[in-house]
Amino acid sequence: MANTDRQVNELIKREYEHGFVTEIEAETFEPGLNEDVIRRLSAIKNEPEFMLEWRLKAYRRWLEMDEPNWAHVNFPKVDYNAISYYSAPKKREDMPQSLDEVDPELLKTYEKLGIPLHERAKLAGVAVDAVFDSVSVATTFKEPLEKAGVIFCPISEAVQKYPELVQKYLGSVVPAGDNYFAALNSAVFSDGSFVYIPKGVRCPMELSTYFRINAANTGQFERTLIIADDDSYVSYLEGCTAPMRDENQLHAAVVELVVLDNAQIKYSTVQNWYPGDENGKGGIYNFVTKRAACIGKNSKVSWTQVETGSAITWKYPSCVLRGDNSVGEFYSVALTHNYQQADTGTKMIHLGKNTSSTIISKGISAGRSSNAYRGLVKFGPGAEAARNFTQCDSLLIGDRCAAHTFPYIESQNKTAIVEHEATTSKVSDEQMFLCRQRGIDPEQAVSMIVNGFCKEVFKELPMEFAVEAGKLLEVSLEGSVG
Amino acid sequence: MLSIKNLHASVEGKEILKGINLEIKPGEVHAIMGPNGSGKSTLSQVLAGNDAYEVTSGEILFNGEDLLALETEERAREGIFLAFQYPVEIPGVSNLQFLRTAVNAMRKHQGQEEMNAAEFMKLARQVSKQVDLNPDFLKRGVNEGFSGGEKKRNEVMQALLLQPKLAILDETDSGLDIDALKVASDGVNALRSDDRAILMVTHYQRLLNYIVPDQVHVLAGGRIIKSGGRELALELEEKGYGWLGVKDEDEAQVAG
Secondary structure (H helix, E strand, O other): OHHHHHHHHHHHHHHHHHHHHHHHHHHHHOOOOHHHHHHHHHHHHOOOOHHHHHHHHHHHHOOOOOOOOOOOOOOOOOHHHHOOOOOOOOHHOOOOOHHHHOOOOHHHHHHHHHHOOOHHHHHHOOOOHHHHHHHHHHHHHHHHHHHHHOOOHHHHHHHHHHHHHHHHOOOOOOOOOHHHHHHHHHHHHOEEEEEOOOOEOOOOEEEEHHHHOOOHHHHOOEEEEEEEEOOOEEEEEEOOOOOOOOOOOOEOOOOEEEEEOOEEEEEEEOOOEEEOOHHHOOOOOEEEEEEHHHHOOOOOOEEEEEEEOOOOEEEEOOEEEEOOOEEEEEEEEEOOOOEEEEEEEEEEOOOOOOOOOOOEEEEEOOOEEEEEEEEEEOOOOOOOOOOEEEEEEEEEEEOOOOOEEEEEEEEEOOOEEEEEEEEEEOOOHHHHHEEEHOOOOOOHHHHHHHHHOHHHHHHHOOOHHHHHHHHHHHHHHOOOOO | EEEEEEEEEEOOOOEEEEEEEEEEEOEEEEEEEEEOOHHHHHHHHHHOOOOEEEEEEEEEEOOOOEEEOOOOHHHHHHHHEEOOOOOOEEEEHHHHHHHHHHHHHHHHHHHOOOOOOOHHHHHHHHHHHHOOOOOHHHHHHEEOOOOOOHHHHHHHHHHHHHHHOEEEEOOOOOOOOOOHHHHHHHHHHHHHHHEEEEEEOOOOOOOHHHHHEEEEEEEEEOOOEEEEEEEHHHHHHOOOOHHHHHOOOHHHHHOO
């Protein structure tokens, strides 16, 4: 009898699970956010109890918080109850069936960026044979990574397979209550990447979200957690130069980097989300919290970012330099055009002895856009002999755009040294005339001048990325002259 | 090749050129001389198509084509080259990249294949030696940290690379010591050919000792007031501009 009961129970459970799966395929949540939505989300993802509790706690914090308004950006108020917090992957029959059905403008851009033909379809959301695609990618990448002991998987998978690592480090760098958007992300994050590099391992290849199988569907609340254990190294590439078509307007991602003794993380981003049309209609709001904790001594983090997309960018990749002799670097190119707005920069928090940081920020404004650098360099009382060097350069194209610089420096230690340099320049008529007199197209001339301006940052990017970034600037600057 | 008829041009509403007439045939070298403020540089900028200058009347034909209807870059591709008096810097853009982009824009226009980096490097090193520039300068930013002499030689080098039909040299001699002047002049002389014309704009006669012109024109008050052969320049050196009824604040310099 007992045996039968167990069988029945198992059967019920199986049925339930089965029903669950079909539900996932079909379901998109009704717009709106409440605790029930979070419970359902967590259940669909089959998350352990601690994860649900964590989400709920974050949600309750978020309810008590106010949307920040200090950034130098303007946008209509976001209605958080008009957003759906879970949507199942698109069904195959709803996708374009071939490249013929894709917006020709988008295809033209891919061509200019030199994206290989077989990748264009995938990027444009065409129903390519995902199984074939992912199998090939998975086998080429998985084997050497597994051999090295590197964990690289969707964070939803990590929650299941490595709950102890997730529980230990998730929110350790960006606590759920850190800021409004981080709290929202913590409550409802959809998916993202998880990376763990074991002690003494140099990751055998550059890890890229681009190659991650489910990268296309991580949704609007992406969560990334990277842990570099003692004496390890990893270079991580986020994003892709191809313009991402995305119907979600609000993006609030969180990226946490944990760097232990003598470890190093190099994190490079190329962000090219839909910036809205030339009249400023549409476009993504990109409100991101990115932070690295250099916990270990001699640890090092480099953030390199090239931002050309999004209608609004609100993003400050930061470093908390806790370990003695730890190093933080921030290299940034932010380009705004038409009606785009960017308020971006970094925070370098020096807590340990002999910590040092470098900030190189290049802002380029064209059209009627507005581009602000906002940075904080802070030295705690224990930051003996800490150093910072900051260089902020702004380049203006035309006379209807704006560039702003908001540098903040706070020091509680007399031995700290800080240097700050800032310049604002214009693509001058003389430079344009020189280029054109040599037969160079005006658009090519602007792109060449802008690339020269960004050189110090581009040389920090992995080689292939740097070439793509150059091309991306060219495409993003189209129509900025004449 | 070049035919300028009754050209009037102004900058910021002020008329500078007041009816220029000039004919230049292939193979010829012309020198335009004149005191400061006479409109010499304006003429070269207008020929190259600088938007800051407005052509109010007159016409310019270049190989029979209406030059004023063409954009700056189109004129360049048709073979008009201007060596700048004050070449501007473009930070972060290497000379090599800049020059290759220019050469390839030209080649593309002429239906030739573009040059790859290695091919171009070879050519550029060769030409840079011709104007006595250390090939290392190719890696530096365009005109970035160049001395006055290096900038001018860089301009001449560009003319040699781009092989224009009409090379306009705007005060290429200014700021050069005698050795640098000789090197630059050798470069310009290497450009001379039966199917190419050269228009030199200069304040000083001494350049013409190295690049001997076929014709010399005196520009004053926005008009060409006298034309002649090589001997006209020597006469100017001797007498200054005063005997032509032209005031020049820098007359002492002209004579010197």
